Amino acid sequence: MSANRRDQPFYMTATTQFGLEEVLAQELRALGAKVEKVGLRAIEFTGNQQLLYEACLWCRTAMRILRPFASFHAPDEKTLYREVGRLDWSKYLRQDQTFAITAVVNKSNLEHSLFVAQLTKDAIVDQFRNRTGERPNVDVRNPDIRLHLHMIENEVVLSLDASGESLHKRGYRQQTNVAPLNEALAAGLLLLAGWDGKTTLVDPMCGSGTLLTEAALIAQRIAPGLYHQGKFGFENWADFDAVLWETVQMDARQMRLEEPQCYLGGSDLSRDFIELARENVAAADVEDFIRLGVRDVKDAVAPARAAPGIVIMNPPYGERIGEETEMDDLYKTIGDTLKTNFQGYDAYIFTGNLQAAKRVGLKASRRIPLYNGPIDCRLLKYELYRGTRKVAKEGEEGGE
Template sequence: MHLTATTQFGLEELLADELYDLGADITHIGSRAVEFIGDHRLLYEVALWSRLSMRLLRPFAAFYAADEKALYREVSRVDWADFIGPDQTFAITAVVNRSTFEHSLFVAQLTKDAIVDQFRARTGRRPDVDTRTPDIRLHLRMSENEVILSLDAAGDSLHRRGYRQHTNEAPLNEVLAAGLVRLSGWDGKKPLIDPFCGSATILTEAGLLAQRIAPGLFHQGKFGFEHWYDFDPALWQQIREEAKSQRLEEPQTYLAGSDLDPKVIDMAAANITAAGLEDCIHLSVRDVKDAVPPKNQEPGIIITNPPYGERIGEEAGMAALYKTIGDTLKANFQGYEAFVLTGNLEAAKSIGLKTARRTPLFNGPIDCRLLKYELYRGSRRGA
């Protein structure tokens, strides 16, 4: 079957590598999406094991629709009884870009009308809409009036792992956090430290990777494909049991996080416990200027997402904060590699260390860069 996995901007190549390692036949790498071919086993394994997928889609129809009549007509040509039962609920997610239609909600509504009208005409009954927990979630993508209709195999976005019980004011998307870990090239063995750990999403994603824990095991409720006509419950149960057996119980590496706010650390601890990683991740209440590497450990990696100062009145203190970050890295973490995700490139100049690499990413709507620093002894200062 043809499948599409969506992801965050900047993670497409990493997602393609991840899918290939799972056995996918990659057919196209696009913007925020990777297309591939696989069977039901692969579909279920991607749902469980992919750390970088946001949505997992199964396209089944494609057409051109330049106006309302064309969209209604083409949607009506699909035999919807092949995908939705009259007693099932459904919902439609529409994404519209550079098309005649300006509003995605209108496109979703018109698509819904065409579907229920077909059921009424054929059977006198119709499936109900449930936007929160539908049995069947449909995905419609329209770009330059070209439409692709897909079944959403996940149901809910795969970034909602289910382990995050509490968040701070600006939680990091789990897929982005996993992407930062992958982009760092971390081997799962060296120490990994986050001195602005917040709700511990980076550390948790690193811990799941190191301990070989499938993130899909935390998925809340059923996956979308569990409501499909061709769902194979025996195969799904087998793959879930195989995934559970992969977990490594003994901690594989040293993971540590800190934050200045004790309440934030309490939230982080709850999330880590929900992920079953309480024996793998060390937390402390600490100012970034007091961050130190673990004793008797080889140099490792720092991955962190410090404040950007996007609120009014916060900008003034950002330069000083980022200078403190740079001073701490240089003084205390010689031999480490540091990766700093920031949406404030002006303040990041105050880190005062030479940037080895800049990777464009988005944290929600915020245009960011993942800045890499190689902390040699006597690290060179520069732009």
């Protein structure tokens, strides 16, 4: 019976950042999920319990994996309270467990997500109190059970959060006071660039090394969820299958490749950043696969004995007043370095400063819109031909 129940497919939702939806859909398909819908910052898919565990362990660009379990129409607060109260909460929550509710409300009569979350909490707590005389406690920071309520045009969907801590928080990043890329976005940039984990990858402005660390995890087939801090949300669910979870983790550990798959190298002008990068890389246990050095971007060169691959970077955007000239100069230097020292490579620059990006002096062949936190950004692709493009064209066309 249990094995049969385990294999029953059910509906799930994976959330991600704007611009990474197709990449995440591809990741889920590769795990065997049936993708039902690619929405805005969310993918709806079906799969069984094993797939749920694997998605939490393997998805590089997901923020959360949710399992919807109830939906209803709630045009007012009375209906919301009543409908939540009709559900049998003992299926999802024990009275000795803590819980928290995140509510997202759009285009509904009830506008305030905090009020909606509070009302839902009251309905759950009241049911327990009426039935047993005791109630589960709320723990906003580190609950056993995380619930998500999504309300759009008065239609409510309630989901269990399988993730626990957001999946982008891998746990290898050491204390950092810089504003690095989040890990899911860094992985997303690499996957959007079409990087296959087998060709040379260079980051000449690597900061604390997030892009390089994520690149090593891809190249060496390391599941990002193996770094997850604390329990996953599903480990506290009523139907948690400890044996299946142990098997999924063991399979993931055995997938890891110990031989370096490609050249991964990074440099930064700041010695402090390179030290921080070394700490992060060591915490992720991938120091054998990444070369790091202190170097100004203007002195960055392609590795001598590696075939051309991609050069990727996330330069500063210069958000402070009065940095315009400095940024213009920096982006011009980046362009000069790429043209001179990285011929034959594909270059990707991820930036939130589209004015300064014009100073790169190369024509972008792709411009992918993304966000870094609240900042509107682009991932810009430049194809760095050997010699000028014009010469290459003339050669191809018989020198017309």
